[in-house]
Amino acid sequence: MRKPEIDVLRAVAISLVVIYHMNYFTDYWPIRSLVNYSSVFGLSLFFFISGVSIHYSSSHESVLLFIRKRLLRIYPLFLLASATSLLLNPNPLNRMLSVDYSLYLLNISPLVLPRFDIQTGYWFVGAILFCYLIYINLNRYSKCSRDWILLSLLAVVALVICRYFLGIIMARVLVFMCIFLFGVLAQELELLEGRNWIIFPMIAVFAGSLFVFLEYFYSSFPDENILTFKHIVIYISAFLLMTFSFNLLSYKSVGLLIRPGMLLSIVSAIGFGAYATYLFHMTVLGYVKGQFNNGLYLVLIGLPMSLVVGYCIQKAEARCIGLAIRLFKKD
Numbered sequence: 001m002r003k004p005e006i007d008v009l010r011a012v013a014i015s016l017v018v019i020y021h022m023n024y025f026t027d028y029w030p031i032r033s034l035v036n037y038s039s040v041f042g043l044s045l046f047f048f049i050s051g052v053s054i055h056y057s058s059s060h061e062s063v064l065l066f067i068r069k070r071l072l073r074i075y076p077l078f079l080l081a082s083a084t085s086l087l088l089n090p091n092p093l094n095r096m097l098s099v100d101y102s103l104y105l106l107n108i109s110p111l112v113l114p115r116f117d118i119q120t121g122y123w124f125v126g127a128i129l130f131c132y133l134i135y136i137n138l139n140r141y142s143k144c145s146r147d148w149i150l151l152s153l154l155a156v157v158a159l160v161i162c163r164y165f166l167g168i169i170m171a172r173v174l175v176f177m178c179i180f181l182f183g184v185l186a187q188e189l190e191l192l193e194g195r196n197w198i199i200f201p202m203i204a205v206f207a208g209s210l211f212v213f214l215e216y217f218y219s220s221f222p223d224e225n226i227l228t229f230k231h232i233v234i235y236i237s238a239f240l241l242m243t244f245s246f247n248l249l250s251y252k253s254v255g256l257l258i259r260p261g262m263l264l265s266i267v268s269a270i271g272f273g274a275y276a277t278y279l280f281h282m283t284v285l286g287y288v289k290g291q292f293n294n295g296l297y298l299v300l301i302g303l304p305m306s307l308v309v310g311y312c313i314q315k316a317e318a319r320c321i322g323l324a325i326r327l328f329k330k331d
Contacts (some may be wrong), residue, residue, distance in 0.1 A: 009269030014274040016042030026295035051183020081279035277310025
């Protein structure tokens with residue numbers, strides 16, 4: 001059974017991500033003013049909801065079934081988006097034969113080479129696959145909520161050590177993996193279903209205020225080497241606490257506000273097509289930019305067009321996969 005809250009928050013998250021990437025196509029001031037906030041909350045919502053959704057729907061699946069479903073969900077559209085991007089590249093042959101393109105197709109470049117130059121935006125696919133890999137192992141060895149908490153902490157510590165000593169794994173992948181695990185733990189500990197949640201607005205206000213203060217404080221240091229490891233840990237902890245509390249608060253608020261009807265159906269459709277929208281929205285925005293070359297038109301046409309195209313592609317892909325599975329079973 002699908003949770004409508006998940007689809008609604010996916011719709012919000014993908015809309016924020018599209019707004020963020022409009023920054024690459026226009027200097028329109030409303031977009032500029034929303035860039036930082038849309039990036040932070042859009043991506044954090046994506047990873048948080050992914051953790052909630054995976055643990056809600058797949059915690060009792062076998063490893064092979066889990067892998068098969070995730071690969072069918074991710075790779076067909078990813079390869080289609082990659083082929084589209086390649087065809088639009090001025091030098092497609094050189095791009096296809098490059099080493100970084102191979103790493104990009106395997107979705108390991110954001111993990112093994114943090115400073116590697118990959119295609120803008122597509123690091124997310126490798127990051128979410130990495131989160132799924134971590135989830136498989138945690139789910140295999142966790143027998144109760146206490147195991148989940150302990151093993152999640154150990155996994156984060158181990159990966160931070162790998163990042164610090166070996167120089168692997170992008171820093172943002174580690175941060176968003178923590179948010180993904182927050183979503184898993186929120187579902188495991190039933191924080192999303194309980195009624196005693198008044199503490200989360202308080203945490204959100206506190207953590208948000210702390211993060212804004214630290215953002216202002218640390219921005220006054222032009223030389224980042226002045227900042228100690230303790231400063232960085234406090235800064236990242238404030239960010240994680242802020243996003244965790246805001247995501248929980250968003251989930252709870254949506255659960256109270258949503259009502260069956262046409263609006264919910266439209267928003268759920270946007271949430272359903274979120275992954276395809278993520279993969280193809282840069283192409284759509286580039287097309288709209290080429291046609292109108294106006295920031296206002298990019299907002300009024302580019303955003304809804306990206307969402308509609310994403311839904312149509314996702315729906316077509318789901319039907320093709322379903323047809324292929326039925327034909328395979330008949331054989």
